[in-house]
Amino acid sequence: MLSAPRLLSMVPWAHLLTPADLELIRPGTSERFYPQGATVCPEGQLFDAWFGVISGMVKLRTVSPEGKEVVVAGMHAGGWFGERSIIRNKASSYDAVVTRDSVLVLIDRSTFMALFESSGAFNRLLVHHLNERLFHFAQVLEQGRNLDGTARVARGLAALFNPVLYPHANRQLDITQEEAGLLAGVSRPVANQALKALQRVGCLRVEYGRITVTDVQGLKRYGMAVTAPEPGRVAVCQVRCTWPREHQP
DNA sequence: ACATTAAATTCGA
DNA sequence: TCGAATTTAATGT
Numbered sequence: 604m605l606s607a608p609r610l611l612s613m614v615p616w617a618h619l620l621t622p623a624d625l626e627l628i629r630p631g632t633s634e635r636f637y638p639q640g641a642t643v644c645p646e647g648q649l650f651d652a653w654f655g656v657i658s659g660m661v662k663l664r665t666v667s668p669e670g671k672e673v674v675v676a677g678m679h680a681g682g683w684f685g686e687r688s689i690i691r692n693k694a695s696s697y698d699a700v701v702t703r704d705s706v707l708v709l710i711d712r713s714t715f716m717a718l719f720e721s722s723g724a725f726n727r728l729l730v731h732h733l734n735e736r737l738f739h740f741a742q743v744l745e746q747g748r749n750l751d752g753t754a755r756v757a758r759g760l761a762a763l764f765n766p767v768l769y770p771h772a773n774r775q776l777d778i779t780q781e782e783a784g785l786l787a788g789v790s791r792p793v794a795n796q797a798l799k800a801l802q803r804v805g806c807l808r809v810e811y812g813r814i815t816v817t818d819v820q821g822l823k824r825y826g827m828a829v830t831a832p833e834p835g836r837v838a839v840c841q842v843r844c845t846w847p848r849e850h851q852p
Numbered sequence: 853a854c855a856t857t858a859a860a861t862t863c864g865a
Numbered sequence: 866t867c868g869a870a871t872t873t874a875a876t877g878t
Contacts, residue, residue, distance in 0.1 A: 779875060795877065811858055812875065 604630050613657055613708055615681060615770050619724045627721075631714025636706050643699040643707065650685035650695055652709035659705020660777060662785070663697040674785040676736075677702075677759075679776070681769040683732060689715050703777045735767045752789045754826025756797035757806065759787035760814065761822040776814045783814065801825065 610629055611617045617625065634657065637643060644650050646665055654661070656678050663684060664674045675697055678684055688695045689712050701707075710718075718725040739762055746758060760783065764772050778786070784794030798809045806821040807814055816822065 780877095781875075791876085792878080799877090809876095 605632055605634065614655060616728045619728060620722060621724070624718060624722045624725065627717060628710060628714050631711035631717075633709050634706060635709060636704070637701045639701060639704050641701050643701060644685065644688075644695055646696065646698045647694045649692070650688040650712070652685065652711050653683060653689060653715045654685050654699070655708040655710070656680055656682045657706040657708055659701055659707075660703045660782075661699055661701050661705060661707070662782070663699055664785070665697050672785060674782075674788075677763065677778070677782070677786045679763060679769060680773060681771050686715070686729065686733075690719070702779075702782055731767055735765055739765065739768075747788075750826050752787075752793040753797040753800045755787040755789055756783055756794055757801055757822040757825035759783065760807070760816060761819060762786075764816070764819045764822075774816045776816065777812065778814060779812055780809070780814075 605613070607625065607629065610625065610632060613634065614632075620628070637659070643654060643661065658680055661678045661682070661684065662674050663676045663678070664672055666672050676684070684699060685695070687693070719729075742758070746755065750758065760776070763769060763776065780794045780798055781791045783798065784791045787794065787797075789797065798807070798814065801807050801822070802809050804821065804825070806818045806825065807816045
C-alpha cells in the first residue's frame with residue numbers, strides 16, 4: 604500500500620479529496636512499472652483499475668481489420684484512462700499499450716466505484732477530465748477536414764499540453780516520429796516532413812526518438828487562417844482557446 | 853519502399 | 866569492464 608505522502612505526490616488531484624476519501628483509496632491504489640511495448644489492457648477486456656500515467660507514454664489504439672493501427676489517444680504524465688470500461692462495466696474498446704517504459708498508478712475498480720458513489724470532489728474531477736476530452740475530440744472531428752498534415756501533427760502534439768489533462772507535462776516528449784504520426788492520423792513520412800516544418804518555424808526541436816516542444820501556443824495556432832475566410836466557409840480562426848488564461852503555457 | 857544513421861546489445865578478451 | 870562487431874530502432878528521402 605502506498606504511503607499517504609507518496610499518494611499525494613503521485614496523484615495530482617489527491618489534494619482535492621477529503622482526508623476520509625484519501626484513506627478510502629489508499630489501500631486500493633498501487634503503482635506499477637510497464638516496459639516499453641507492454642499491453643496494459645487489451646481490447647475486449649474489462650479494465651480492472653483506473654490508470655494514471657506517472658511517467659512514460661501510453662496509447663489507446665485499435666487495429667482495423669485490414670491491419671492498420673489507429674491511435675485514438677496518446678497519454679503521458681498526468682493522463683488517466685479506463686473510466687469508461689469501469690463505469691459501464693464493459694469491455695474496453697481499445698488496447699492500452701505503453702510506447703515507452705512507463706510507471707502507472709492503478710486505482711482498483713471497486714475503489715474507483717466507491718469514490719464515484721461518495722465523493723463530490725472526485726466527480727468534479729471526472730467531469731473536468733471528460734469535458735476536456737470531449738472538447739478535444741470535437742476539435743479533432745472539426746479539424747479533420749480543415750487542416751493539412753503539418754497542422755494536424757501540430758495540434759496532435761499540442762493536445763498533449765492540455766493543462767487539465769496533463770498538468771505536469773514535460774516539454775520533452777519521448778515519442779518517435781512514427782508515434783507522432785499515429786497520434787495525428789498521418790503517415791510517418793508526412794509526420795517527418797511536418798516535424799521538420801514545425802522545427803523551421805521554431806515550435807519544436809526534433810531529436811532522435813524525442814521531440815522537444817518550445818512553443819505550445821505556436822503549435823496550437825499553427826495553420827489557422829490569418830486572413831478573412833472566403834464566403835461560405837467557416838473560418839478556422841473562429842475556434843477559440845477555452846483553457847483558462849492563467850493555465851496557458 | 854529503400855537507404856542511412858543512431859542507439860542498444862552481444863561478445864571476446 | 867572495455868570496445869569492436871552485430872542487431873534493432875528510428876529517421877530521411
